[in-house]
Amino acid sequence: MRVLGILGSPRPFGGSSQLLRCALLGAQEEGLETALFSVYGGEIRPCQGCIQDEEPNCKYPCIFEDYGKKLITEIYHAEAIIFATPIYWYGPSGQLKNLIDRLTCLENMVAYGEPSYMEGKVVGIITVGADAGLTLTGGYLLTALNAMGAIIPPWAHAYSRRADHALEDSRAVMDAINVGLLVAGLAKILRGQKGTISYRDDANLRERIRLKILKEKEEFEAQHDQK
Numbered sequence: 001m002r003v004l005g006i007l008g009s010p011r012p013f014g015g016s017s018q019l020l021r022c023a024l025l026g027a028q029e030e031g032l033e034t035a036l037f038s039v040y041g042g043e044i045r046p047c048q049g050c051i052q053d054e055e056p057n058c059k060y061p062c063i064f065e066d067y068g069k070k071l072i073t074e075i076y077h078a079e080a081i082i083f084a085t086p087i088y089w090y091g092p093s094g095q096l097k098n099l100i101d102r103l104t105c106l107e108n109m110v111a112y113g114e115p116s117y118m119e120g121k122v123v124g125i126i127t128v129g130a131d132a133g134l135t136l137t138g139g140y141l142l143t144a145l146n147a148m149g150a151i152i153p154p155w156a157h158a159y160s161r162r163a164d165h166a167l168e169d170s171r172a173v174m175d176a177i178n179v180g181l182l183v184a185g186l187a188k189i190l191r192g193q194k195g196t197i198s199y200r201d202d203a204n205l206r207e208r209i210r211l212k213i214l215k216e217k218e219e220f221e222a223q224h225d226q227k
């Protein structure tokens with residue numbers, strides 16, 4: 001069972017990446033495999049709305065041969081997905097929005113008499129900004145993904161307005177770890193395994209994960225000569 005992290009920031013260790021990495025370690029605490037992909041890893045062409053054409057109609061796989069199609073395929077195969085995005089003008093980054101629009105090919109399988117291919121996938125959200133729009137953007141993403149068939153666990157949204165200092169935001173770090181724990185816990189329960197869907201307020205766990213990500217961030221910055 002796999003929990004996928006989709007990073008919506010162009011910055012490999014910015015605030016949304018920091019909290020996403022905390023969430024994925026949370027999912028690993030539940031014993032699940034994780035993987036992280038950035039939406040900036042290649043081209044994601046904007047949806048051209050062929051759902052509205054007579055022929056061809058929108059279906060999986062999407063007609064575009066690009067990096068977006070690779071991410072859609074990763075999402076198709078994952079049991080749970082955590083989307084993390086910076087706030088760009090009260091919304092997700094444009095590149096992440098392109099991906100969300102392209103997920104229509106998974107949802108639109110209902111037009112072919114099949115369930116939505118997003119149905120039953122468990123989703124969690126992380127939003128990071130410097131000012132306003134955190135809950136608006138999280139609420140938007142949860143609404144859109146739920147409308148595609150995805151399932152939302154309790155406490156599924158973690159957010160910080162500490163921008164690239166998100167790792168210093170203890171509440172946000174604990175919430176992000178819980179996004180991972182709860183997404184993984186619910187995915188396990190839905191597949192007949194024993195899982196937990198209670199919020200875990202655990203300072204030892206929080207500090208262990210925070211320090212691990214901080215070390216990875218410092219190593220990354222040293223390698224890329226940036227601070």
Ligand SMILES: Cc1cc2nc3c(=O)[nH]c(=O)nc-3n(C[C@H](O)[C@H](O)[C@H](O)COP(=O)(O)O)c2cc1C
Pocket residue numbers: 009010011013014015016017085086087088089090091128129130131132133134161162163164
């Ligand atoms: C184009 C653009 C628009 C932004 N709009 C907002 C905004 O509406 N609200 C906000 O809180 N922060 C806004 N910010 C600040 C970013 O959300 C903030 O720098 C965040 O840390 C970026 O995430 P990252 O560190 O994961 O890259 C904006 C930044 C950019 C570049």
